[in-house]
Amino acid sequence: MGQYHVIANLDKRLGYSPRSTGDFLKLTEFGHAGGAMCALVALLDGDWHGERVAIVGDYAETGDLTAEATLRAGLDPAHLYAAINHPAWLRETHGISSDWRNVGWLARKVVAGSGLGRFDRQEWTVRDYDGTVRTSHGYRWELTPQPDSRQRVVVNLDRAEKIDPAAFGDDRSPGAFAVANEVGGTLAALAVLLAVSSTGGGRGGGDFRGSSPLVGSWGGHRIGLLDPADTAGYVDISEAVRGALAAAGEGIYRETGDGTIQRGDPWADHPWAHLDRTA
Template sequence: MGQYYKLVNFDKKEFVEPWPLNCGAKLTEWSYNRAPMACALMNLVAGRWKGDRVYVVGDYTDLENTSVNWYEACEEISNEVGVDAIYSYVTANFKDISSEVDAEFHNWKRIYNHYTKQYIDLSKDPIEWVWWDEEIKEAVVSSIAPLGLLLAMGNGRGGGDYHGRNADLVGSWCNFTKYIEISNDECIPIGYVEFTPNFTEHNPLIPYTKAEEMTKSKIGELDYEKNH
């Protein structure tokens, strides 16, 4: 069976569902850098959810496997709410703010983890595909959005979960959510190390350095189609 996910803030007791944002609910259906669900997560963590315990919770999330990256955070939350079925508990008891969120793409540049002193340069994410955005009349590069995977609980338990490159990193930032910052600041703090999760379903991966070449190719394809 497919596993469905929602964005959850356990401090503000709020959640965001994918369907009102016109996204599929499975992790690999919306974990792309221009998908509204992925954009909502970035914008919330950059704004009013900054510094809170924020997770991407699947409906198969439980405490069955103690070796998963997100076990400690899941155990803390389960003890707090008194149930193992976190997804169902959130649906019944937290506020659905799906209709209120900013789900637009704002092209954030970096994600910082101030606990591990790491940063992700989002411009270096591997390329998944290139498509033509009719609204802005440009060829656009899509990559897997790393934050949703790094904060995911339950991956590997259901259909539509992420099984691509570096799947072992999924959920690995669940213990550090309070220390995550989304920023466009050009000044990287001293002592911080670049972290490249390189999430992609391509093997071998398509590096970000191919972006210009691939966008030109896409435009060429469209020009050819118009003229033939």
């Protein structure tokens, strides 16, 4: 078993599971591409801009969030995954009730509303060990980049840090970098920075295995998207994050003669074979 995750807005006390956007639940499964991270970019480009966001797993521990972030969440981070996905179990087993809401519907809605994709609901029957037959469901996504003329970098407003999509081989348009076509892009960088329960080399299967102190360092902070022209006072940590991804085998990059960063596929026998675009 690996560590399963939710994406959480601590200020609004809203969260969603990658499952609700057609993804698997481990960080290195949904973090590189898919509906969950596409939805997060779309949300940060809208109503969630400048709010405290974190990616929290079911192996989370007390202390994974700062005291201020925990206060905003109104809940020990060790119980946050259950509060979003299994509130009845949390109440019955631990006597803990919360006002957190699961908004998988919102994640799907914002992707569709931005023109970035659609989700098809699929249903099937499951027979439990006791013979009970029940209906389950899931979603399959179809995503399409929608680049426009806007240029954005991802920022941590509390730490005055930023990551530049161009430094990961992406276009700076949110409608472009929200839909990844190779691993190791802006989405993966953001996922690793927000993953507060994957610090120290990870805690479960599918966690990010790098030991960089950057892992989880943005979790619980105010995150948003800004025009690069408005970030002159921000520290660009793109190169350091890119190095952490490469060291962990989660990204591979090269620089062209004009300084453009290109991204290949670190999991392929020929990482650059299918490269058909530059940043």
